Amino acid sequence: MTMTTPDQIGSVTPARRRPYGLLLVATPVLLVLWLIIWPIISAIITTLWVPTPEGSAFSIETYRFFFSDGYSLSNLSITLWTTGVCAILLLVVCLPIALYLRFSNTKVAAYVQGLAIFPMFVPSIILSFAFIRVLGPNGTVDLLFNAVGLPKIRTPYLTPWGPVIGLVWDNIPLTVLILLSGLGNVSNQAIEAARDVGAGRFALLWHIILPRISNSILVAISFAVLGIFSAFTLPYILGPAAPEMMGPFMQRTFRDLYDPQTAITQAVITFGFCIVFGLFYVRSVAKNRAA
């Protein structure tokens, strides 16, 4: 008869360990390195090593041009304005919807949820044309106003508010879902306990609900901002020709002006702004994990 001693068992266990976990993540990690990290590094190198008659040399000329060019700066400025306004509007619009969906038990809530998630299934291009047909010149609103003898509206189409309305509508589903998942962590009894000690609706929201979902708000806003800052379709179709948001600006510089060096510089600058919001998101996820 053979017996296994505890020592033998101990020596067998480490030998059986296989790097299955690492193998599972290896493919996506390699793809990220190849398709995301390397292009970023390559883009930064391309913008900093500019061609010269002698070959190439280190230069920050492309960045100097961007930050001294009035048109580029106004494009950056309109992008930051659109992103900021969209972030605020998304919070103002989505927080009440998420609160209603979390705390309402009526059948209406199910329909509201369906309606809030609906834009997720509508392609941006269809959304853009729907926007033009409703709010554009001679659109549905104009026709209805005309029918009751009211003057035409000042259409937001082809103004900075065009992309704002479109982008807010487009980002409502994701923002609502993230806020809703955060609100799921606020228990009914925690709310009832607050009401029991005397908290009214505002005190409840300010002292109990918002602190508990601050991480979700940060994640929702980070996601929205990342998408809006580099958005292309909606600003391209609904926005003004000048100034324009960074997405259409990059595309036009690359395709119409045949200036890839400047387009890549614009992309690196856009990436620089996005990474700040990305870091907010990463910090929030790390904080959640630690908790």
Next chain:
Amino acid sequence: MSVLSIKDVSKIFPNGNVRAVDSFSLDVADGELVCLLGPSGSGKSTLLRMVGGFETPTSGVMTIDGEDITRLPPEKRPTGMVFQSHALWTHMNVFKNLAFGLKLRKVSPDEIKRRVEGVLELVGLGGYGTRGVGQLSGGQQQRVALARSLVLEPKILLLDEPFASLDQHLRERLREEVRDIQQRLKITTLFVTHGQDEALSMADRIVVMRDGRTEQIDRPDVVYREPQTPFVAGFIGTMNLVEGTVSNGIFSRAGYSTPLPVSDGPATLAIRPEALDLAAAEDGGQGKVHRVTDYGTHGLVDLDLRDNTRIKAMVSHPDLFKAGQGVTLKPRAIAAYRDNALIHRA
């Protein structure tokens, strides 16, 4: 004088038309601790939540110190509720959890500090103010939840199965502490539990509830010794309930019979195990021993009547009985019920 008065209160939930509480009335005296006891679905938590303002009665009136509170929201009621799941706010430390209600009442910071520290001492958590809620054990969290209610000095303290999530040892210790604190502060308390031990050991009065209705309201000893319905008899403590028929003043069931001076008809005989003596029988007796369990301080004999109706008897010398043995039943105290009402007690 009654502080809390509940008059003919009913609650019908719209979904399914469920009558959770049905024409319930109760007066709770100043400083009294009343336990609402009943199985799951008996309506006790719904009733407590109506007193706390978290549910609105479909009909009926509730008053505290004569003031109608039936339609008041929770934040306007002079009640303090301790929830089963503690419901502490995890983004606040212990001090802030307790101070929150006082801040809403615009109490001065010095007064808040004095009252919070005082109540933390009262619940045995002095010096825990700066601790995070997540750093506390289950028992400590429940003490904080109790302190959070007490610091506001409510007229009525509402406890909704506060010890349900704690282990047996901690539960016993905490219920003694809560009872001590309640008696020291003389605070009127409504306590919901489905644990009869808790109700019997803590309450001044017990309200036994079933299907939203009151089965019996009495002192714990009375509820235990003189249950008014077979449901109360079966729910509080261990009770042998034997259904049989009465004929000419004799109750009988499967070979067992005992005098019962009531009119002829069906009846349910109730005998506590500790009120049932057994005697060894040579001729087979009225029942046969199924199992004997020795608990050290006493023994429990499970025996079967001839139709296998199981009966329990508590004995001081379990070694005198063995499985298969025939025994004769000699009850020292009995009660009999018919149509859900007590018809005889001896």
